[in-house]
Each structure stands twice: as C-alpha cells, then as structure tokens.
Amino acid sequence: MLDTHRAVVTEDFRFPSGPAQLSARLYLPVADPETVVVMNSATGVPKDYYQHFARWLAEEHGLACLTYDYRDFGCSLTGSQKRSNATMAEWALIDIPAARAEIRRRFPKAKLWSIGHSLGGMFGPVQPDIEQIDRMICVCSGLVTLRDHPWPYRALAALFWYGHAPLAVQALGYLPGKVVGFGSDLPAQVYWQWRNWCTAPESYVPDIGISLPENRWAGTGKQVDLFAFEDDQMVPANAVWRLADLYGSGARRHLLAPSEFGLSDIGHIGAFARRNAAVWPRLIA
Numbered sequence: 392m393l394d395t396h397r398a399v400v401t402e403d404f405r406f407p408s409g410p411a412q413l414s415a416r417l418y419l420p421v422a423d424p425e426t427v428v429v430m431n432s433a434t435g436v437p438k439d440y441y442q443h444f445a446r447w448l449a450e451e452h453g454l455a456c457l458t459y460d461y462r463d464f465g466c467s468l469t470g471s472q473k474r475s476n477a478t479m480a481e482w483a484l485i486d487i488p489a490a491r492a493e494i495r496r497r498f499p500k501a502k503l504w505s506i507g508h509s510l511g512g513m514f515g516p517v518q519p520d521i522e523q524i525d526r527m528i529c530v531c532s533g534l535v536t537l538r539d540h541p542w543p544y545r546a547l548a549a550l551f552w553y554g555h556a557p558l559a560v561q562a563l564g565y566l567p568g569k570v571v572g573f574g575s576d577l578p579a580q581v582y583w584q585w586r587n588w589c590t591a592p593e594s595y596v597p598d599i600g601i602s603l604p605e606n607r608w609a610g611t612g613k614q615v616d617l618f619a620f621e622d623d624q625m626v627p628a629n630a631v632w633r634l635a636d637l638y639g640s641g642a643r644r645h646l647l648a649p650s651e652f653g654l655s656d657i658g659h660i661g662a663f664a665r666r667n668a669a670v671w672p673r674l675i676a
Contacts, residue, residue, distance in 0.1 A: 398421050399421075399449045401414050403415070406459075406463065408490075409489070414459060427504070430444070430459075430508055431505065433510055435573060436508065438458040441458050444456075456495070460476070461482040461486045464477075464578070464581075465575075472564075472578050475578035484604065488519055488520040491523050494667070495531070504526045505524050514595075514603075516607075517578040525613065526615070528674060529617045529634065529673060530676065532621065533619070533630030533635055534637070536592060536593075536630035537549060541593055552589065560579050565582075594634035614643075616645060617632075617643070617644055618673075618674060620658065621657075622649055623659045624658070654667055654669065
C-alpha cells in the first residue's frame, strides 16, 4: 500500500526473516536518499510508535527509514502468541539483520544507519552482519541488571521478574502485557530470555561466543553513539556504559538531561515520542 503525507511517501509491506514474514513500513523522502535508516524497536514497542520520528527523518533530513515489528509481535503476529516459539535472540540476531538486508536490497548504494531503541541496540556488538552497517546509534540500550535500577523502581522490576509476571507466563503460555502492567503481550520465550539476561550479573556477556556470536564490533572502526538519559530508571547510564565497553574504546557516550531540551521528563521510552521531538536532532548529529 502506498500513501502520501506532505513530502513523505510511505509503503506498507512484509519482508522475510527466516521462516517469518515481518510487517514493515518504509518512509521515503521525495529525493533519492543518500542515507537509509533501519529503526529497531524496544521490547514490546510496536513499529507505529516510531512513525513520527521516521517521518521527521524523511521529511526534514531526506533519510529513508524502515520501521517493522519483530516476529510474532505487533502486526507481524499472524497466529497466537501462545503457540509462538520466538526468542529474544531471534529478534535481535535474525530479525534485525533481515531488516537491514531488506533496505540494502532496495538501496544498495546508500549509507546505512542502524538506530536501536533499548533491545534494538543492545545486541549491536554481536550482530552477524556488521559489515552492512555504516553507523550505529543506540538509544537507552544497555546491559541492565536488577541492581542498576534506583528505588522504588527496583521493587517494580523485581516483581516483574520474580512475582506476578512469571506466574502469568507459566499459566497462560505468553506474557499478558496489559494484565501485568507491561503494556504489550510477548511470546513466552522472549520473556524468559529477557528475564534471564536482566537478572544475571553480567547480562548476556557470558553467552558471547557460546550461544551468541562473537563480539566483532571493536575491530571494525565503525561509528557508534550510545545515548543515556538522566531520568531513565529502566536502563540507567551505568548499564549503557557497560554496553559501550563491548562496542570498544571508540564508542561515543552521551548522557542527556531532559532540561537540556526544555522537557520535564524523557525516561526510557519517551525519546521517540512526538512530544519530545526536541531531542531528535541530537540523536542523529
């Protein structure tokens, strides 16, 4: 489906990721783009949340932007999540590269930026297709563990990992997001893997080279920028900097405060909300 709005053209379609077909929307500027962007979502955040940011990239900066939903989530869900075997590792290491392959197929000569929100940048150092990426931008992405959260948010996180949420997943065969206060439903194996990494002292680091690919990023010399927000209780700055260490000494670290942009709060999810558009130029500078 093609639709137009002001100076931006959007195209809705599906593309393959292994046996899955992922629902996507491409935002296109009027002129042929020299740079294209894949917007990789946070856990449990549907692609439409990023529509205003993607449209801004296309309209104000001439960048094409691909948004999409991971397998068995959002508009990519074609059956019941109760029957899904999707894992977080598949989202991060199969679906994200598949999205880049799709936009590379469409724009083989353009520079490719990978913008990851939380989960979307968390596994950047172990991506299997690093050579396809010209620039990595990670927003609120980190190797977070339970001890990183400030109180009283830490109590809520502990309840999500050890209280009612795992009981609900065991009983229903998927995470009923709205019921447990998370917002979006998730496949069971996505939740369990996420739980394992967020409650482990070193997150997924011990799995590198075993169940996860080797970390090849540090030797590439490619640009990576990591952004943390002072009021992010879900992935505080110290967790973001641990991920920066995995990216290597060339990783650029940016700690931002809402007050810098005349905002009262940004938090973990808010960086891509339209009300916080004042932040966006800083993210792609």
